[in-house]
Amino acid sequence: MVTEYGAVNLFGKSIQERVVAMITIAHPQFREELFEKAKKLGYIGPERNLGEAARAVYPVQLESTINIDGEKVTIRPAKPVDERRIQEHYYSLPKEDVLSRFFCQKTIFGRPEMESRSNVDYINDLTLVAVVGEFGFSKVVAVAESMKLKDINMTEVAFSVSKEYQGKGLGKIFLKKLAAAARANGVSGLMAYTFPSNKAMISLFKTLPYKVKTRYEDGDLILSCKFNELA
Ligand SMILES: CC(C)(COP(=O)(O)OP(=O)(O)OC[C@H]1O[C@@H](n2cnc3c(N)ncnc32)[C@H](O)[C@@H]1OP(=O)(O)O)[C@@H](O)C(=O)NCCC(=O)NCCS
Structure with a gap:
C-alpha cells in the first residue's frame, strides 16, 4: 500500500502489525485518533505507543x-x-x-x-x-x-x-x-x-x-x- 506519506508491505504480517503499518502511512493529522480507536477495538495491545511516528513524515x-x-x-x-x-x-x-x-x-x-x-x-x-x-x-x-x-x-x-x-x-x-x-x-x-x-x-x-x-x-x-x- 502506498500513500504520499510512505509505503508498507502488508503481506505476512500479524493483524496488529498490519494495523500499525497502515496507521503510520495515514495523514499525520489522523494517526493518533486512528491509533486510539484501534486500541479500543482490540487490534493493538494497550501497551503499544505510537510515539514520534504519530507526527512523522517518512x-x-x-x-x-x-x-x-x-x-x-x-x-x-x-x-x-x-x-x-x-x-x-x-x-x-x-x-x-x-x-x-x-x-x-x-x-x-x-x-x-x-x-x-x-x-x-x-x-x-x-x-x-x-x-x-x-x-x-x-x-x-x-x-x-x-x-x-x-x-x-x-x-x-x-x-x-x-x-x-x-x-x-x-x-x-x-x-x-x-x-x-x-x-x-x-x-x-x-x-x-x-x-x-x-x-x-x-x-x-x-x-x-x-x-x-x-x-x-x-x-x-x-x-x-x-x-x-x-x-
Ligand atoms: C564498524 C562497522 C559499522 C563498519 O560497517 P561496514 O558496513 O562493515 O563498513 P563498510 O563496508 O562500509 O566499510 C567502510 C570503510 O571502512 C573500512 N573498513 C571496514 N572494515 C574494516 C576493518 N575491519 N578494518 C579496517 N578498515 C575497515 C573499509 O575499507 C571502508 O573504507 P574504503 O571503502 O575506503 O575501503 C561494522 O563493522 C560494525 O557494525 N561493527 C560492529 C559494531 C561497531 O563496531 N559499531 C561502531 C561503533 S558505534
Whole structure:
C-alpha cells in the first residue's frame, strides 16, 4: 500500500502489525485518533505507543537498494513495524560487536528501547535499516541510528552491521545518508563514540569528505566532523 506519506508491505504480517503499518502511512493529522480507536477495538495491545511516528513524515528519499553478493539489500528509514526485526538483529550480534556498539555486554534489548529505535520522528531521531529477504519474511541485517544533540547542534551516529554483511559498503551508505539528512535538517556536523581499537569504525568515519577531529573521553574515542570543514 502506498500513500504520499510512505509505503508498507502488508503481506505476512500479524493483524496488529498490519494495523500499525497502515496507521503510520495515514495523514499525520489522523494517526493518533486512528491509533486510539484501534486500541479500543482490540487490534493493538494497550501497551503499544505510537510515539514520534504519530507526527512523522517518512523520508522516502532516503530509500535505496544495492546488490551484495547477488542478494538485493534495501536500505531505508525504519518504520514502527520494524521493532521486532531490529530487536532480532541486536540479539543476533556476536558478543564482540555488542560490546563495540553498546560499550557493554548488553544481553537484553527490551521493547521500550526497541520502540525508541523504530518510532522515530526522522528529524531529531533517525534510524536506518538494511533489509534482505522476501516480502513478509524480511530480516534486518544492519541498523544505523542517529540522534540530534540539540545543545551542540550535532548528530550522534552509531552502527551495527551483521557479521556476514560487514566490509560490503553498508556502513558507508548509512553514513552518507545520515550526513545528508542531518545537513538537510540544519545540523552542523556528525559525531560518534567508539573504542580507540575499532579500526573499522574509525575507517568508516574517515570516508566522509570532511575534516575528522578526534578526542578521548573516559577511554572512548570521539570522532567528529563539521559539514563546513572539508577534508
Ligand atoms: C564498524 C562497522 C559499522 C563498519 O560497517 P561496514 O558496513 O562493515 O563498513 P563498510 O563496508 O562500509 O566499510 C567502510 C570503510 O571502512 C573500512 N573498513 C571496514 N572494515 C574494516 C576493518 N575491519 N578494518 C579496517 N578498515 C575497515 C573499509 O575499507 C571502508 O573504507 P574504503 O571503502 O575506503 O575501503 C561494522 O563493522 C560494525 O557494525 N561493527 C560492529 C559494531 C561497531 O563496531 N559499531 C561502531 C561503533 S558505534
